[in-house]
Every structure is written in C-alpha cells, then in structure tokens.
Amino acid sequence: MADKIFRVNMADLTTSIEDIPADWAGHGGRGLTSTIVSAEVEPTCHPLGQNNKLVFAPGLLSGTAAANSGRLSIGAKSPLTGTIKESNSGGTAAQLFAKAGCKALIVEGLPKADNWYSLALTPDGVTITEEKELIGQGNFAVVQALENRIEGKHGLLSIGQAGEMRLASANISIKDPDGSLRSCGRGGLGAVMGAKKIKFITVDPKDGKVAIAKPDAFKDANRIFAKALVDHPVSQALGQYGTNVLTNIINESGGFPTQNFTKGQFEGHESISGETMHDTIKERGGKVKHGCHQGCVIQCSQIYNDADGKKLTAGFEYESIWAMGADCCVDNLDHIAEADRIMDDIGIDTIETSVAMGVAMEAGVLPFGDGAGICKLLTEDITKGTGIGRIIGNGAGSVGRAFGITRVPVVKNQAIPAYDPRAIKGIGITYATSTQGADHTMGYTIATNILNVGGKVDPLTKEGQVELSRNLQIATAAIDSTGMCLFIAFAALDDEKCLPALVDLLNARFDLSLTGDDVVSLGQHILKTERAFNTAAGFTSADDRLPEFFYNEPLPPHNVVFDFSGEEIDTFWDF
Amino acid sequence: MKISVKLFAYFRDNRFKIKEYDIDEGTTVGNIVDDLNIDREEVGVLMINSRHTNFDVHPVEKDILAIFPVIGGG
Numbered sequence: 001m002a003d004k005i006f007r008v009n010m011a012d013l014t015t016s017i018e019d020i021p022a023d024w025a026g027h028g029g030r031g032l033t034s035t036i037v038s039a040e041v042e043p044t045c046h047p048l049g050q051n052n053k054l055v056f057a058p059g060l061l062s063g064t065a066a067a068n069s070g071r072l073s074i075g076a077k078s079p080l081t082g083t084i085k086e087s088n089s090g091g092t093a094a095q096l097f098a099k100a101g102c103k104a105l106i107v108e109g110l111p112k113a114d115n116w117y118s119l120a121l122t123p124d125g126v127t128i129t130e131e132k133e134l135i136g137q138g139n140f141a142v143v144q145a146l147e148n149r150i151e152g153k154h155g156l157l158s159i160g161q162a163g164e165m166r167l168a169s170a171n172i173s174i175k176d177p178d179g180s181l182r183s184c185g186r187g188g189l190g191a192v193m194g195a196k197k198i199k200f201i202t203v204d205p206k207d208g209k210v211a212i213a214k215p216d217a218f219k220d221a222n223r224i225f226a227k228a229l230v231d232h233p234v235s236q237a238l239g240q241y242g243t244n245v246l247t248n249i250i251n252e253s254g255g256f257p258t259q260n261f262t263k264g265q266f267e268g269h270e271s272i273s274g275e276t277m278h279d280t281i282k283e284r285g286g287k288v289k290h291g292c293h294q295g296c297v298i299q300c301s302q303i304y305n306d307a308d309g310k311k312l313t314a315g316f317e318y319e320s321i322w323a324m325g326a327d328c329c330v331d332n333l334d335h336i337a338e339a340d341r342i343m344d345d346i347g348i349d350t351i352e353t354s355v356a357m358g359v360a361m362e363a364g365v366l367p368f369g370d371g372a373g374i375c376k377l378l379t380e381d382i383t384k385g386t387g388i389g390r391i392i393g394n395g396a397g398s399v400g401r402a403f404g405i406t407r408v409p410v411v412k413n414q415a416i417p418a419y420d421p422r423a424i425k426g427i428g429i430t431y432a433t434s435t436q437g438a439d440h441t442m443g444y445t446i447a448t449n450i451l452n453v454g455g456k457v458d459p460l461t462k463e464g465q466v467e468l469s470r471n472l473q474i475a476t477a478a479i480d481s482t483g484m485c486l487f488i489a490f491a492a493l494d495d496e497k498c499l500p501a502l503v504d505l506l507n508a509r510f511d512l513s514l515t516g517d518d519v520v521s522l523g524q525h526i527l528k529t530e531r532a533f534n535t536a537a538g539f540t541s542a543d544d545r546l547p548e549f550f551y552n553e554p555l556p557p558h559n560v561v562f563d564f565s566g567e568e569i570d571t572f573w574d575f
Numbered sequence: 576m577k578i579s580v581k582l583f584a585y586f587r588d589n590r591f592k593i594k595e596y597d598i599d600e601g602t603t604v605g606n607i608v609d610d611l612n613i614d615r616e617e618v619g620v621l622m623i624n625s626r627h628t629n630f631d632v633h634p635v636e637k638d639i640l641a642i643f644p645v646i647g648g649g
Contacts, residue, residue, distance in 0.1 A: 233617070234647035237584060243648035248583050252641045254625040265625075270592075275584060300648070318648050444649050451647050452620050458627070490647045557625055 033075025059483015063098025070293030160347025268331025335371025
C-alpha cells in the first residue's frame with residue numbers, strides 16, 4: 001500500500017487523503033512531524049489556537065517486522081514550552097498507522113461548535129464522529145468503553161481530563177497490547193488535542209500491510225539487528241529491573257535530585273530502587289518483564305501489583321519514580337505507583353507533574369514526603385480542575401510563578417528530569433540546548449557520563465561534554481525518525497554491527513542506498529529545522545541556559561555547581 | 576583496614592547488598608571483584624565514594640566501593 005498523508009480539518013469537519021510531497025518522503029517519526037510543523041505551523045501562533053496543528057507520524061520502520069520499531073511521534077507547537085515539540089511513545093498505534101498506509105495524520109483548525117469528537121482512521125481515510133459519553137472520563141474508562149463499543153483489535157490514542165482542560169502538562173496516551181497505557185508525555189500535546197476537541201482517535205488498518213522493497217535483505221538485516229539488541233547486557237538488565245535499575249546508580253553518583261533539587265542523594269533510595277521493585281513485583285505476582293509494543297525484544301516495561309495482588313500500574317519508569325520519590329522525598333513505592341496510575345488515568349505527564357509537586361512542597365502546599373497527599377491532590381484537585389489543581393497541572397514553572405519560588409528546575413519552562421546537571425554536566429548541556437526544553441531523552445549523556453556505555457566522560461568535569469551532547473542529540477534525532485525505541489542506542493553505541501544493520505533495514509524497506517553518514521546528516525538536518533522554528537517563534541541563545549540556582553547553589557555530596565559559560569554552551573550549535 | 580563494599584542489581588543474588596571488608600594494604604578493586612567471584616567482564620561501573628574508579632585502584636580506610644553490572648535505562 002502506498003503511504004499517504006491523512007488530513008483532518010476540525011474547523012469545517014472535513015478530511016482528505018493526499019500524496020506525500022517529495023521533500024517529506026525520506027522522513028518519518030520525529031523528522032516528519034518536525035518537518036510538517038515547520039512547513040505548516042506559524043511559529044508565533046498560540047499553541048492552543050486555530051493555527052497550531054497536531055501531527056502524528058509512525059517511524060520509517062514502524063509496522064514492519066523490525067525489532068523495537070513501534071514508536072509513534074506526535075508533534076506540534078508546545079503549550080508548555082512555546083517551542084516545537086515532538087514526543088514519542090510505544091503502544092500499538094505506530095504499527096497500525098503504518099499498516100493503514102498513513103505516513104502522517106495532520107489535524108488542523110478548531111471546531112466552531114462546542115462539541116467533542118472522536119476520529120476513526122482506516123486505510124480509507126478518517127471519520128469524524130461527535131462524542132458525548134466519554135467526555136469528562138479518564139483514559140482507563142475510555143479504553144474499557146471502546147473495548148465494548150468497537151469490534152476487533154484497534155489502536156487507541158486518547159486524552160484524559162487534563163487534556164480536556166487544556167493543562168500544559170497534559171499528555172496523549174497510547175494503548176499497549178494489554179490495554180495498559182503508554183504516554184507521549186512531555187510538552188502538553190494533550191492540551192493541543194483537547195483544544196481541537198478530540199477525545200480519542202482509533203486506528204484500524206483492516207488487512208493493510210507495510211510493503212518491503214527487498215524482503216530477503218530486510219530479514220537478514222533484522223536478524224543481525226535483533227541479535228545485537230538481545231545480546232547487549234543493558235537490554236538484559238532492562239528486562240529484569242526496568243528503567244528503575246537507575247535509581248541506585250544515579251543516587252550513588254551523587255546526581256539524584258532530591259527535595260526539589262537541593263541534594264544529590266536520597267536517603268530512601270533503596271526502598272524505591274529497581275532491585276526492590278523487582279522483588280516486590282515477584283512477591284505480589286506481577287509481571288517483571290513486559291513489552292509496550294509487539295516486536296520489542298528488550299521488554300523494559302512491567303506490571304506492578306498492589307499488596308493484594310491486584311494490578312496497580314504498568315510501565316513504571318525510573319523518571320516517574322525518581323520525580324515522585326526523591327524529588328518529593330516519598331520513599332513508599334506503593335504511593336508512587338498509585339500516583340503513577342492516577343496520572344496515567346487523567347492523562348498528565350508524570351515528570352512535569354511530579355516536579356511541579358516538588359516545587360509546591362517547597363512552597364508549603366503540602367509537606368515533603370507526603371505520598372498520600374500527592375495522590376489526594378491528583379484525584380481531588382487536578383482531576384476536578386480546582387485552582388491549585390490547574391496551577392500544578394500547568395507544570396513546575398506555573399507553580400513557581402504562582403508561589404514566588406526561585407528554585408524552579410525548568411528549561412524553556414519544561415521540568416528537568418532525574419539527573420542533576422551540576423553533578424552530571426553533560427546532561428546539563430542537553431537540557432540547555434535541546435530544541436524542546438529540558439529532556440533527558442534528547443541526548444542521553446548519562447550513558448557515557450555514568451554508565452560507561454559508548455566510552456567514558458567524567459561527569460564532574462567540563463571537558464568533552466558539549467561534543468558528547470551534540471553527537472548524541474544528532475544520533476537521537478535520526479533514531480527518533482526510524483520508529484525505533486531509543487534503547488537500541490545502548491547496543492548501537494557498543495556493538496559495531498548494530499547501526500549498520502539499522503541502515504540496512506532502512507535500505508531494504510525503501511530500496512535506498514543510505515550510509516551511516518546519511519543518518520548523521522539526517523539528524524543534523526532535523527535539529528536545525530527545529531531550531532529554525534524556535535528562532536522564528538522568538539527564542540534566542542539566552543533561552544539555552546539553566547535556571548540561576550544551578551550556577552550558585554552547590555549540590556551535595558560533591559558540592560558542585562553548573563559552571564558552563566553561555567559562550568561555551570553556544571558552541572553546541574557549531575555544526 | 577576496613578572498607579564498605581556495596582553490590583547492585585543481580586550482583587546481589589546469593590551475595591549481599593552491603594558488607595564491611597577488612598583488606599590488606601595493596602589490595603586492588605580488581606582483587607575484591609575477583610574475591611567475590613564476579614566476572615570482570617560483567618562489571619559495568621565501579622565507584623569509590625561516589626566517583627568512578629577502576630580495577631587497579633587501591634582503596635583506603637573507610638572507602639565505600641560500589642560495584643555495578645552493565646546497566647542502562649532512561
């Protein structure tokens with residue numbers, strides 16, 4: 001089936017299917033969402049207004065048999081940061097979009113009537129239907145109701161109450177193979193979907209399949225690629241402990257932000273660690289290993305049960321556990337799991353919201369360590385849209401402004417995640433220069449600063465950090481275009497067969513003759529495209545800085561500050 | 576002299592989380608790893624007092640040695 005662009009105009013409730021413009025053809029995933037947003041969205045537009053567009057794109061290899069190729073990218077101008085935004089996630093949707101022959105879905109305009117809608121995407125196009133029953137409901141109720149309403153297997157993307165209220169931390173949830181949820185978490189894309197009054201999108205590819213230009217070469221390349229992933233020890237540890245294997249090592253390194261970024265180590269780290277989580281899951285009959293999409297050979301997800309053996313949450317990630325745990329000083333993993341489940345249900349970013357809770361704790365809204373209080377605020381205030389609920393739901397920056405707090409860990413108004421940039425300096429360069437606000441996944445220097453993957457760069461010195469972040473951000477932009485999970489990068493950094501096999505997969509899928517250099521050029525092109533959008537939206541190098549307190553408040557135990565000058569940070573863009 | 580040794584992830588299986596060790600002067604980090612029957616190839620990260628270190632370093636009194644397998648996440 002030839003891939004097409006599917007377009008929905010919510011202003012007049014019309015839909016169309018278009019051929020792919022020649023200069024979009026080589027793009028997928030993040031490269032495509034950023035290319036489309038740059039081409040069609042006025043950079044100075046209001047993110048929740050009529051001129052913003054919400055773009056969904058599966059990766060170049062999504063829908064094929066390639067291992068770990070099930071990531072879906074969603075892009076728009078972000079209501080949280082005001083920059084261009086791409087947020088990607090697993091779940092089943094990416095593969096189904098690709099199988100339906102949809103290279104990208106572009107949703108534009110705002111409806112004139114005060115109605116809510118759903119979209120149903122099939123190979124024949126998109127149908128818009130008015131939705132009443134599920135408005136005001138959380139994501140799990142949407143998943144359940146559609147299981148009963150729709151026959152057969154379908155992909156599902158939905159927003160919870162946070163997206164309906166257009167809160168700047170609202171995410172878009174994607175159903176996984178077991179009916180749990182993954183999230184395009186960062187940057188408030190759920191608010192853009194809410195502004196367009198779309199409660200959910202279903203995807204049914206019917207009997208659609210992705211065409212492979214050279215099936216034998218594809219199979220050969222996939223065999224090598226999957227073996228490289230499976231054989232890498234990082235993949236094995238991810239399957240056993242999940243991403244939360246990081247809690248103890250980041251804590252040990254002294255870069256584990258604690259009590260709203262005032263310390264680098266958390267006394268209660270052991271009780272929220274991956275090791276404890278693994279034992280608890282086993283004791284309670286949960287699932288240690290779980291894949292968020294078909295074809296994942298790493299299986300870093302899990303199902304975490306409560307003390308009664310009932311499923312509490314799934315896809316319980318290190319950054320969520322850190323944010324609610326160390327940053328808010330909560331050492332009770334069950335409280336953290338409960339809060340994770342509530343945030344999945346109301347559809348709000350676990351990183352942004354939990355860091356916002358940490359700032360709210362500093363402001364005296366609730367005490368540090370109050371896990372039950374976090375759950376209550378989520379259920380009674382954010383879900384219901386009270387004043388304090390909306391202040392927290394609009395992110396860490398919003399809480400800081402509302403309460404006059406200066407220690408607010410954000411870059412471009414997006415919360416800094418689980419690695420302190422004073423004690424792990426490479427990640428500080430990534431936070432500062434990322435085109436999308438503070439985001440560890442944009443250039444994950446932790447691999448090389450802490451984990452000794454892809455070489456070693458001392459986390460506490462300045463030497464080599466800008467170059468490390470640059471190389472990783474370029475590679476990441478390219479990987480995010482393929483539909484591959486970013487966790488392939490650990491194998492790609494260490495195993496010389498991995499990256500060539502990925503390039504061979506692309507070549508076999510589309511009958512191309514790309515080389516490794518082309519992949520680097522693609523990554524560079526994407527970063528420059530995104531930066532040009534931000535510049536046109538009014539951002540300058542003065543925005544590529546960390547908050548003031550990182551430069552003048554030493555972080556124990558190493559008692560270090562972030563000490564890169566503006567000029568040093570700006571050399572990031574020398575390529 | 577006395578040091579503390581901390582183990583993480585599956586290195587804890589049939590071993591320990593933290594243990595005090597009495598070592599002779601001249602003992603290297605590598606000697607301690609070998610003594611624990613941990614394959615050096617499986618070691619991803621070594622830290623002494625929260626700073627990265629290597630197999631050849633000699634720990635001193637009161638040092639805290641942390642031994643991690645190859646792990647990742649994000």
